[in-house]
Structures are given as structure tokens and as C-alpha cells.
Amino acid sequence: METSISRIQRHLEQLAEYTLTPGQGTTRMSYSEQDSQARAYLKQEMTALGLLVREDAIGNIYGRLEGQQPELPAVIIGSHFDSVPNGGAFDGPAGIITGLDVVARLREQNLQPRYPLEVIALVEEEGTSFGRGLMASSVITGLIGSKELHQLKDRQGISAAQRMATVGFNADKAHEAVLKPESVKAFLELHIEQGPVLEQANEDVGIVDTIVGISQLEIKLQGKAGHAGTTPMNMRADALVCASHIISHIPELAKAAGDNTVATVGRLNVMPNGANVIPSEVIFSVDIRSKNDVALRKVIEQVIELTEQESEKFNITSAIAQPLYVKPTVLNSDICELMKQHASAQNLRFRTMVSGAGHDTMIFAGITQTGLIFVPSRNGLSHHPDEWTDYAQIARGVDLMFATVKSLTEC
Known part of the structure; x- marks a missing residue:
């Protein structure tokens, strides 16, 4: 049986292949050829896990594990798969892979959640492609819509709407991508720290309570x-x-x-x-x-x-x-406390942290309760080809996420 660590490594190394700059870090712009390659791989892996796969109007990918009561709101777990130019392989994808690994563990243990569980792979988060960070989650939560997608442009002067149209998505239907708050129980994300604190303190995970x-x-x-x-x-x-x-x-x-x-x-x-x-x-x-x-x-x-x-x-x-x-975002205190309880039960070395980087979690906080887990970054590096987090460290973060998901979905 494939171990969690080997699964995490396989997924991250495969996604790292989809880059415009081989050997010089990850460069994966939204709606590019490399985006399409990563998209195909993620949909393939979601399907292999038995998830119901769909893409919304602007290209976000959902893989749904149905709950025992399908009418209940879903717990969503994931992150983004775009990158900065010549960035690293972990910023964003680690959070998506966490979602895939959580589902794999549920399958291995024959667990079916009471609440639906969805793994999400988000498009534009970095802001590199169209000059607007957190774009996809802002559409999903209704902060921006079709008008802005036509106005936002890349360095070639081509709008986000035009770019997504070339690969089969439709900015004019952005309203269809908006999630109703009552349909989401929680949004959870695992991310590399992108700083040196956890590594220097020799700690396993950070539990984020505030995002700047x-x-x-x-x-x-x-x-x-x-x-x-x-x-x-x-x-x-x-x-x-x-x-x-x-x-x-x-x-x-x-x-x-x-x-x-x-x-x-x-x-x-x-x-x-x-x-x-x-x-x-x-x-x-x-x-x-x-x-x-x-x-x-x-x-x-x-x-x-x-x-x-x-x-x-x-x-x-x-x-x-x-x-x-x-504005600065205070994450859900109940989920934060739940994560602390599970981290203590697993004997993980952890701390409560403020995130100096923005994440999709802060946008989803506008419509639902949210939680964010950090895992250590080697030498604090991020947005750099040498960005690195040991696969075993990611797996410890997934241990905490898995326990949190089981609690929230009532497996």
C-alpha cells in the first residue's frame, strides 16, 4: 500500500513537472499550457479517488466525496495551483495534495463522512497573471465578478476573461461560481509557512489564528x-x-x-x-x-x-x-481550538501564529468558518526555486488536517 509520505511526494513531484521554466523553479500562470497540464493531472487523481469532479465557470476544480447526508453543507479543503515566476513546488500545491491525501486516508479506513467533503484546486491566487491577488477565491465568495475579470489584464494586455475563454471557461458566468454561505460548513487549508519561525523553533506545525x-x-x-x-x-x-x-x-x-x-x-x-x-x-x-x-x-x-x-x-x-x-482576518476560534486539541493528542510540537502572507483562507472567512495549518519551510524560503518542505513534515501537517476533517465532517 502506498504510504502517505510517498503519495505526497508523488503528487508534488509530478505537479512540479508542469512548469514553463524547467530546472529554474515553477512558473505556472493561470490558463496557460502548464495550467492545463496540472489541471488534467488533478482531475485524474480526484477521479481515481472516486470523487465527483467538476469545474466552475472560471476554472476552479472541485472533487466531491458525498456525505451520508448530501444535503448538509460541505467541508472544503484545498489551496491554489498557480505560481509566481520561477517559484517553488510547494506554495499552493501542498494544500491541494493535503486534500487528496485526506480522502485517500478516508478510503483506506473505509470511513464515510456525514457531511460532504470537497477538495478544491483554485486558479489565480498569486496575482502574478492579472495583477490581482486572491482572484479566484474572491470570485467564489462574490467579492468580484464578470466586470472585474474583463478589466484585469496580464502583461500582454489580455484580460483574465479572454485568457479563460481560450481554455473553455466563461467570465460572463462568474456568478455561477459563487458559493452560497449556507452550502459551506468550513474551509480548511494547509500551506508552507514561507518563513523561518517553525524550522528555527524545531516545531511540527503552526496553527494560524490571524492573517494580516x-x-x-x-x-x-x-x-x-x-x-x-x-x-x-x-x-x-x-x-x-x-x-x-x-x-x-x-x-x-x-x-x-x-x-x-x-x-x-x-x-x-x-x-x-x-x-x-x-x-x-x-x-x-x-x-x-x-x-x-x-x-x-x-x-x-x-x-x-x-x-x-x-x-x-x-x-x-x-x-x-x-x-x-x-482587512486583517481573525480565523475561526473554534476550529483553531479543535486543531490545538488534535495537535496535542498527536504529540505534535506546535504554536499559534500570525500569517504575514495572504491566503485564500482569509477570503473564505467572509462566508464560512476557516482554519489554516502551516508546515515548516526550509531556511524560510518561498517564491524561490529552492523552496522546500520535507515530505514527512507535510505528512505531519496532514495528520492534523485529517483529524480536523474527521471531526468537522463527523466521520
């Missing part, structure tokens, strides 16, 4: 192109010089806000991007995170004010969009 709030800003500065040699310095409208002044002040705003508030400029596009041309347009992202909603909002306001001031100073036109804002 997140804002993503997109700032567009419009100046005027000109010849680098013939345009006097006092007659320029240099969008990049303006951007550099704004960007250089952002870290200090985050530090001053306190409560471990952080801010990151992670994407910067310069046009026309010529060595001898004054930059006419700059678009950059600002990612702001804090467990304190007051601090989060304060930094957002300060970045907007700073942008307006510097733009006026440099004779630049500015536009600011906020494609994502999620």
Missing part, C-alpha cells in the same frame, strides 16, 4: 518623453525620477506605522525603456501588509498623498488604483 491585512496599489505616472541629450533638466517631466522619489520614501512609511507593517515595491515597468530616452511612463506596484487595520489604512493614505505631492513637484500626471484590499 493586505493592500495592493498600482501607481501610474505619466510624464513626457524626450531626447536624453537635448532636453534641458529644468524642462523635463521624467516619470522615472518622480517614481524613484516616491519609492524611496515608502519603506519609512511602513516602519513608522509600527505593528510589523511592511511595504514592498515589487513590480516596475518603464516606458519607452530606452537608454537615451527620458521615461514618459512608469507603472509600479505597492504591496502593503499589517495585522493592524488602522496602520494598514494609514500607510495606504500616506502613499497616495506622497504620490500626489511628488507628481505635482515633477509636473507628472498620476493615477492610483487599488485592485486589492483585505
Whole structure:
């Protein structure tokens, strides 16, 4: 019989094959060829476990294990299968594989839950493809819909709606993907920590009770192109010089806000991007995170004010969009306590944690009770080709998830 550890390894190593950048980490954009390859594999494995498989209007995959009382709300377990460019093989897929392994264990032990159990594989979570993190779960919970899917675009200027249409999904039916709160009993997710705390403390799992709030800003500065040699310095409208002044002040705003508030400029596009041309347009992202909603909002306001001031100073036109804002999320205390009880019973070394990264769990918290388990990340690395969590460590996380699922589904 295949062991849990060997199952986890098989699934994760196979999914890692579906990448645009072999040998250089996982690059799997939503609705890409690699997405389709991973999608086919996940549906195949769900079917092999005897799950009823379906895809919703935007491409999220569900595998349903029917409960003894099918009319009861479902416990959903899973995560996402998109990636950042040249990322790791564990961020997201580990949570989906956890769901598959939980079902495999139920099958091995001939257990049938009273409540239905669904394994979900979510599309766009990272925000890499269309500049909007947590996109799929936001559609599922009704936070965004068809309008936004037509507006969100990738770096080639192609909308999310267009991309999904090329592989058979329909953004205009996004409303059909929305889950009714009364149909979901709980959403559970296992994720790699993406930080060094658990490894340094030699602990098996983290039980997350709070996820930081997140804002993503997109700032567009419009100046005027000109010849680098013939345009006097006092007659320029240099969008990049303006951007550099704004960007250089952002870290200090985050530090001053306190409560471990952080801010990151992670994407910067310069046009026309010529060595001898004054930059006419700059678009950059600002990612702001804090467990304190007051601090989060304060930094957002300060970045907007700073942008307006510097733009006026440099004779630049500015536009600011906020494609994502999620306030700090406190996860369900009952599920948190249930996980602690099971972790103690299994003699797992654990701690209660705040997540500095955003996860689909925080979006599902808007419609149902939620729980999130962390497993250690080697050297704290994530969003990197060397991202790694030992398969045995994931299996210990699955042990805790399995016990939690049995309790919630009343096996």
C-alpha cells in the first residue's frame, strides 16, 4: 500500500513537472499550457479517488466525496495551483495534495463522512497573471465578478476573461461560481509557512489564528518623453525620477506605522525603456501588509498623498488604483481550538501564529468558518526555486488536517 509520505511526494513531484521554466523553479500562470497540464493531472487523481469532479465557470476544480447526508453543507479543503515566476513546488500545491491525501486516508479506513467533503484546486491566487491577488477565491465568495475579470489584464494586455475563454471557461458566468454561505460548513487549508519561525523553533506545525491585512496599489505616472541629450533638466517631466522619489520614501512609511507593517515595491515597468530616452511612463506596484487595520489604512493614505505631492513637484500626471484590499482576518476560534486539541493528542510540537502572507483562507472567512495549518519551510524560503518542505513534515501537517476533517465532517 502506498504510504502517505510517498503519495505526497508523488503528487508534488509530478505537479512540479508542469512548469514553463524547467530546472529554474515553477512558473505556472493561470490558463496557460502548464495550467492545463496540472489541471488534467488533478482531475485524474480526484477521479481515481472516486470523487465527483467538476469545474466552475472560471476554472476552479472541485472533487466531491458525498456525505451520508448530501444535503448538509460541505467541508472544503484545498489551496491554489498557480505560481509566481520561477517559484517553488510547494506554495499552493501542498494544500491541494493535503486534500487528496485526506480522502485517500478516508478510503483506506473505509470511513464515510456525514457531511460532504470537497477538495478544491483554485486558479489565480498569486496575482502574478492579472495583477490581482486572491482572484479566484474572491470570485467564489462574490467579492468580484464578470466586470472585474474583463478589466484585469496580464502583461500582454489580455484580460483574465479572454485568457479563460481560450481554455473553455466563461467570465460572463462568474456568478455561477459563487458559493452560497449556507452550502459551506468550513474551509480548511494547509500551506508552507514561507518563513523561518517553525524550522528555527524545531516545531511540527503552526496553527494560524490571524492573517494580516493586505493592500495592493498600482501607481501610474505619466510624464513626457524626450531626447536624453537635448532636453534641458529644468524642462523635463521624467516619470522615472518622480517614481524613484516616491519609492524611496515608502519603506519609512511602513516602519513608522509600527505593528510589523511592511511595504514592498515589487513590480516596475518603464516606458519607452530606452537608454537615451527620458521615461514618459512608469507603472509600479505597492504591496502593503499589517495585522493592524488602522496602520494598514494609514500607510495606504500616506502613499497616495506622497504620490500626489511628488507628481505635482515633477509636473507628472498620476493615477492610483487599488485592485486589492483585505482587512486583517481573525480565523475561526473554534476550529483553531479543535486543531490545538488534535495537535496535542498527536504529540505534535506546535504554536499559534500570525500569517504575514495572504491566503485564500482569509477570503473564505467572509462566508464560512476557516482554519489554516502551516508546515515548516526550509531556511524560510518561498517564491524561490529552492523552496522546500520535507515530505514527512507535510505528512505531519496532514495528520492534523485529517483529524480536523474527521471531526468537522463527523466521520
